[in-house]
Amino acid sequence: MATIEEKTSCITLINVFTVESAKQQQLVDLLIKATETTMRRLPGFIAANIHRSVWTALAFANYAQWRRVEDHQKMLKNPEVIPHMQQAAALATSIDPKLYEVVEVCDAENAQHT
Amino acid sequence: MATIEEKTSCITLINVFTVESAKQQQLVDLLIKATETTMRRLPGFIAANIHRSVWTALAFANYAQWRRVEDHQKMLKNPEVIPHMQQAAALATSIDPKLYEVVEVCDAENAQHT
Numbered sequence: 001m002a003t004i005e006e007k008t009s010c011i012t013l014i015n016v017f018t019v020e021s022a023k024q025q026q027l028v029d030l031l032i033k034a035t036e037t038t039m040r041r042l043p044g045f046i047a048a049n050i051h052r053s054v055w056t057a058l059a060f061a062n063y064a065q066w067r068r069v070e071d072h073q074k075m076l077k078n079p080e081v082i083p084h085m086q087q088a089a090a091l092a093t094s095i096d097p098k099l100y101e102v103v104e105v106c107d108a109e110n111a112q113h114t
Numbered sequence: 115m116a117t118i119e120e121k122t123s124c125i126t127l128i129n130v131f132t133v134e135s136a137k138q139q140q141l142v143d144l145l146i147k148a149t150e151t152t153m154r155r156l157p158g159f160i161a162a163n164i165h166r167s168v169w170t171a172l173a174f175a176n177y178a179q180w181r182r183v184e185d186h187q188k189m190l191k192n193p194e195v196i197p198h199m200q201q202a203a204a205l206a207t208s209i210d211p212k213l214y215e216v217v218e219v220c221d222a223e224n225a226q227h228t
Contacts, residue, residue, distance in 0.1 A: 001117050001118065001119050001219065001221075002117065002118040002219060002221065003115050003116065003117050003118075004115065004116040004117075004118070004161075004163045004177065005115050011168060012165055014128065014130070014165070014175050014177070016128070016130070016210075016212070028217060028218075031218075032217075032218050032220070035218070035220045036220055039220075040220055040221065040222050040223045041222075041223050045222045046221065046222055047118075047219065047220065047221040047222070048218075048219075048220045048221075049118045049216060049218070049219050049220075050216070050217045050218040050219075050220075051126055051128070051214035051215065051216055051217060052214060052215055052217045053212050053213060053214050054125060054183060054213040054214060054215055055213060059212055059214075060217075061128050061212070061214055063118065063128070063177060069168060096130075098130070098167050098173055098175070099167060099168040099169060100165035100166060100167050100168060100173075100175055101165065101166055101168055102163060102164070102165055103142060103146075103164045103165060103166045103174075104142075104145075104146050104149070104162075104163070104164040105115065105116060105161065105162075105163050105164075106146070106149045106150055106153075106154055106161065106162045106163075106164075107115075107116065107154070107160065107161040108154050108155075108159050108160055108161070109154050109155050
């Protein structure tokens with residue numbers, strides 16, 4: 001289970017992939033495999049959360065957390081990661097990765113805080 | 115604190131806004147105000163998490179959770195919400211909202227599970 005918090009010491013990568021229907025299963029399998037075999041062992045990796053779009057199933061989003069910007073940059077140059085990224089780029093119609101920091105977290109008025 | 119889980123009974127809206135630098139503070143203030151004054155009181159709202167891009171500060175993302183697709187659809191037609199959305203559309207260069215379901219959650223190999 002991943003958590004989203006303000007003032008936490010992590011950065012967030014939100015990567016949105018669009019993909020033709022014929023290739024969507026291949027892409028989601030690749031994203032899961034890349035995360036489970038490689039990403040999760042890398043320094044600074046906290047969590048990856050793969051999402052599939054509800055309406056068209058033509059988009060996937062990875063909401064991933066890394067400890068520091070530098071950890072994410074090192075990952076991009078990792079020789080084990082590069083082939084996964086090349087495969088994803090070949091399968092997807094577009095890839096739109098952006099790095100973020102959390103500004104505000106707001107839950108429902110009647111949410112139970114524990 | 116928001117949480118991301120597999121097989122949870124919620125849907126996820128990831129809405130990516132791009133914005134000119136001169137308007138970024140207005141946009142983030144608007145997103146926070148809309149969430150705190152209106153969204154969080156609506157049926158089915160679980161959480162909104164506003165993110166600011168790290169490199170350029172020209173993008174914001176809202177990672178929001180709603181109980182059901184129908185709750186999100188009702189929100190889009192709510193007369194209190196519509197003016198907020200019109201203001202956001204006027205401030206942003208582009209808005210790209212997509213609804214998702216969580217497919218896979220993966221944390222670091224050595225993560226502590228509680």
